[in-house]
Amino acid sequence: MSLKDKRVLITAGPTRVPIDDVRVISNTATAATGFILAKKFKDAGAKVTLVHGVPCDCSLKCRVKVLRFKFFDELNQIITRQLKSGKVDVFIQTAAVSDYKPSLIRRGKISSADKELKLTLVPTVKIIDRVKKLSPDLFLVGFKFEPQALRAALIKEARSLISKSKADLVVANTKSGNKYRAYIVSAKKT
Known part of the structure; x- marks a missing residue:
């Protein structure tokens, strides 16, 4: 498949969910994979939109459209808008998306006393499970x-992720010590 002029949407980095107006629950994702x-998709001729969480310690040395988000809800809204536009051929979710959020967000700052x-x-919505419902014809790549x-x-x-989300590919990855391993699993059992 040629990537020339394909519209690629990539998510990257951490997501946050607020506890109060000051504190958040987050994760240690760096956005490096995204x-x-x-860069690789841009170099192959694709039109890339990168949606990434902040903070992010990566510097982007290629010209792609960048959309930033701080919180899970913002990421969800951005992805929904992008997919509903009908202008996405490939969606790659490398972002470490929050699985849970506080049932109640406190106003102000919780006292440290x-x-x-x-x-x-409580569980957040599974963004990846909604992707094919919003844009059934795109090529979906998930990360686990x-x-x-x-x-x-x-x-x-x-x-399991392929079954739930209807992803075309899932990159299953792990880390033990300083060693990373990844396996690409296709929806097609070949």
């Missing part, structure tokens, strides 16, 4: 990270 993919803070977390997972478990998780 930035590398954006409180002896204890209990949070009730499981730390210290064995190959068989990773492949099983990737197949």
